Amino acid sequence: MTYNITEENNISTIYLNGEIDMDVGDKAKAEIMPLVESASGEIHINLKDVQYMDSSGISVLIESHQKAEELGKKVVLKEISKSVLKVIMMAKLEQILNIE
Amino acid sequence: MSFSQHADFEIKSSSLKKVRNFCRDIFQKNQELENEQEKLILVIAEAAQNIIKHAYENKDSSDKMRLQISYVDNELQIDLYDKGKLVIEENVKPRDLDDVKPGGLGTFFIKQVMDEVIFSKEKNDDWVNHLILKKKIITQ
Numbered sequence: 001m002t003y004n005i006t007e008e009n010n011i012s013t014i015y016l017n018g019e020i021d022m023d024v025g026d027k028a029k030a031e032i033m034p035l036v037e038s039a040s041g042e043i044h045i046n047l048k049d050v051q052y053m054d055s056s057g058i059s060v061l062i063e064s065h066q067k068a069e070e071l072g073k074k075v076v077l078k079e080i081s082k083s084v085l086k087v088i089m090m091a092k093l094e095q096i097l098n099i100e
Numbered sequence: 101m102s103f104s105q106h107a108d109f110e111i112k113s114s115s116l117k118k119v120r121n122f123c124r125d126i127f128q129k130n131q132e133l134e135n136e137q138e139k140l141i142l143v144i145a146e147a148a149q150n151i152i153k154h155a156y157e158n159k160d161s162s163d164k165m166r167l168q169i170s171y172v173d174n175e176l177q178i179d180l181y182d183k184g185k186l187v188i189e190e191n192v193k194p195r196d197l198d199d200v201k202p203g204g205l206g207t208f209f210i211k212q213v214m215d216e217v218i219f220s221k222e223k224n225d226d227w228v229n230h231l232i233l234k235k236k237i238i239t240q
Contacts, residue, residue: 019117021116054145055203055205055206055209060202066200091208
């Protein structure tokens with residue numbers, strides 16, 4: 001998994017790339033959670049280039065969402081691939097996570 | 101169409117990608133399974149992940165786990181074998197989806213996708229755990 005972070009118009013965006021599983025889930029979390037804590041505005045997680053995500057990746061999305069809510073912030077999932085959206089829907093999280 | 105293939109994988113998290121690629125190779129060569137492959141790969145990977153997390157408590161080991169994928173008479177059977185800590189079936193429970201929290205989704209996905217989830221009690225060579233997942237594949 002690789003990633004890239006940008007900051008524009010008070011939105012911090014992390015672009016994830018690759019397959020998110022237990023092997024790289026901690027790495028993804030280690031990048032996303034500090035961003036959630038330090039960002040002054042919205043945090044976007046762009047999943048356009050994530051071809052696969054399992055329960056480990058979903059856990060990171062849930063944790064980031066809950067942390068953001070705790071801090072009065074918002075995490076938005078952007079450009080989710082079909083395969084990842086299917087997994088989010090299997091977990092019935094499409095109504096809970098912010099998806100655009 | 102019928103087949104049976106198996107492979108052994110090291111007990112470490114970096115093996116999960118190899119597990120998925122092994123599955124992809126098989127499912128992409130079999131038209132009847134191609135439509136279901138995303139969900140099947142997810143479920144198999146989740147089961148393999150559970151072996152590493154629970155049977156081996158997240159510790160790498162020189163042991164191997166075995167994954168066997170068989171397809172006979174439109175029924176897919178996935179067998180996973182490992183030599184880790186014995187799994188007590190009563191302790192394997194999917195999370196309540198209304199209790200939104202990280203963790204516990206792997207077992208939920210497995211039970212949602214597969215028709216049968218069996219923790220086999222039969223002794224099989226030196227294997228300690230033997231998980232059997234079955235699914236009837238509807239072809240058109």
